[in-house]
Amino acid sequence: xxxxxxxxxxxxxxxxxxxxxxxxxxxxxxxxxxxxxxxxxxxxxxxxxxxxxxxxxxxxxxxxxxxxxxxxxxxxxxxxxxxxxxxxxxxxxxxxxxxxxxxxxxxxxxxxxxxxxxxxx
Amino acid sequence: xxxxxxxxxxxxxxxxxxxxxxxxxxxxxxxxxxxxxxxxxxxxxxxxxxxxxxxxxxxxxxxxxxxxxxxxxxxxxxxxxxxxxxxxxxxxxxxxxxxxxxxxxxxxxx
Numbered sequence: 001x002x003x004x005x006x007x008x009x010x011x012x013x014x015x016x017x018x019x020x021x022x023x024x025x026x027x028x029x030x031x032x033x034x035x036x037x038x039x040x041x042x043x044x045x046x047x048x049x050x051x052x053x054x055x056x057x058x059x060x061x062x063x064x065x066x067x068x069x070x071x072x073x074x075x076x077x078x079x080x081x082x083x084x085x086x087x088x089x090x091x092x093x094x095x096x097x098x099x100x101x102x103x104x105x106x107x108x109x110x111x112x113x114x115x116x117x118x119x120x121x
Numbered sequence: 122x123x124x125x126x127x128x129x130x131x132x133x134x135x136x137x138x139x140x141x142x143x144x145x146x147x148x149x150x151x152x153x154x155x156x157x158x159x160x161x162x163x164x165x166x167x168x169x170x171x172x173x174x175x176x177x178x179x180x181x182x183x184x185x186x187x188x189x190x191x192x193x194x195x196x197x198x199x200x201x202x203x204x205x206x207x208x209x210x211x212x213x214x215x216x217x218x219x220x221x222x223x224x225x226x227x228x229x230x231x
Binding site: 035037044045046047050059060061062095100105106107108109110111112113114 | 124155157159161166167168169172173178208210212214218219220221222223224225
């Protein structure tokens with residue numbers, strides 16, 4: 001069974017940093033591009049960042065470019081999102097999602113259950 | 122990276138058909154056949170229901186169908202059922218090599 005398990009969320013002050021992790025199982029992790037998608041409380045979905053299966057290509061939404069860094073460790077089947085200079089508007093549930101095979105930003109299936117990030121003083 | 126445009130809400134009675142529209146631009150929906158649709162029930166993670174305009178993943182009922190014309194895409198649900206009540210989101214690959222979602226549509230089954 002394909003599973004994605006996010007971790008690392010929590011409460012952080014504005015300007016602070018947080019690193020999210022997404023551990024995958026049930027498929028050959030390195031064969032798939034991956035993305036993070038977030039959802040602010042009561043709001044819609046917002047794509048945050050994506051990475052190719054090899055990790056050599058990364059993509060970012062304008063809202064996080066320069067502050068967030070996406071990486072992966074295929075030997076550990078784990079995706080990482082390093083979030084720096086956090087702002088109140090980054091408060092959201094962050095979902096990890098598997099992309100279509102090795103092609104990036106096509107469609108996402110499945111999704112993890114998400115991890116909650118709250119940015120507040 | 123403006124969000125795709127969806128109606129905030131739609132409704133229908135059991136057994137009826139509804140259509141949710143998703144409008145983009147020539148830089149996203151109009152340029153690529155990479156439109157997808159997701160269903161999200163309250164408190165749950167989104168679920169892929171339509172891939173690449175009209176593809177239906179395994180396990181998704183054939184009551185769900187997708188289409189595209191120009192810069193717009195549509196999701197049609199026929200034979201509406203109570204369990205279809207959820208939020209629906211469209212998405213598209215963009216020429217900026219990013220992905221954009223629609224604002225979401227709340228479907229109410231009357």
